[in-house]
Amino acid sequence: MSDILYTYHGQLYVNLTNRCPCACTFCVRSQTRSVGSAEDLWLEHEPSVEEVKQALENYCLDDFDEVVFCGYGEPICALDRLIEVADYIHEIRKISIRVNTNGLGDLIYHKRVAPLLKGHVDVVSISLNAPDAQEYYKVTRPKFGIKSFDAMLQFAKDCKEQGIETRFTVVDVIGKEAIARSKALAEQVGIPLRVREYTEE
Numbered sequence: 550m551s552d553i554l555y556t557y558h559g560q561l562y563v564n565l566t567n568r569c570p571c572a573c574t575f576c577v578r579s580q581t582r583s584v585g586s587a588e589d590l591w592l593e594h595e596p597s598v599e600e601v602k603q604a605l606e607n608y609c610l611d612d613f614d615e616v617v618f619c620g621y622g623e624p625i626c627a628l629d630r631l632i633e634v635a636d637y638i639h640e641i642r643k644i645s646i647r648v649n650t651n652g653l654g655d656l657i658y659h660k661r662v663a664p665l666l667k668g669h670v671d672v673v674s675i676s677l678n679a680p681d682a683q684e685y686y687k688v689t690r691p692k693f694g695i696k697s698f699d700a701m702l703q704f705a706k707d708c709k710e711q712g713i714e715t716r717f718t719v720v721d722v723i724g725k726e727a728i729a730r731s732k733a734l735a736e737q738v739g740i741p742l743r744v745r746e747y748t749e750e
């Protein structure tokens with residue numbers, strides 16, 4: 550049976566969708582279906598808000614530092630349910646809620662998405678993945694093409710402007726030179742960058 554919720558490094562993760570507009574070369578989906586406590590992250594169907602609420606009954610939110618929307622697809626593909634579930638969790642406990650995203654929500658919905666997240670999520674962690682549009686396109690292979698990098702950067706700036714704690718991440722496999730250039734870009738837009746190990750979330 551597929552897992553809607555799973556735990557990993559003391560955090561509770563919410564897996565809402567398999568959908569994603571990218572095909573990243575390093576995507577966990579090409580490696581394994583199990584992450585943390587989850588045995589199978591590939592969803593047989595996308596869970597309804599009610600199903601997520603039922604799954605939450607098996608967990609005590611006091612046991613976690615943070616709830617993270619991050620699963621086997623791009624959580625912002627399930628934006629309406631994400632917002633509803635985030636509000637429900639905040640009603641139960643004022644716990645930090647983070648969304649791990651590829652930052653392409655504006656291209657998915659043809660509108661600015663950051664204002665829709667304001668007041669519902671506390672932290673947005675965006676996969677920067679590369680220091681420029683060409684490298685980004687090669688690594689993430691987004692269906693929207695080369696314009697995706699600029700859209701991702703704009704989304705990051707919008708999140709910051711909305712007062713949402715905003716971070717970039719890159720995976721260490723991109724190499725030292727690309728990491729250094731990514732750091733310079735992150736500094737330029739005033740958003741902190743975390744270099745994570747390939748296997749980390």
Ligand code: SF4
Nearest residue numbers: 569571572573576651
């Ligand atoms: S954005 Fe995330 S889920 Fe989508 S292909 Fe890339 S790593 Fe996988």
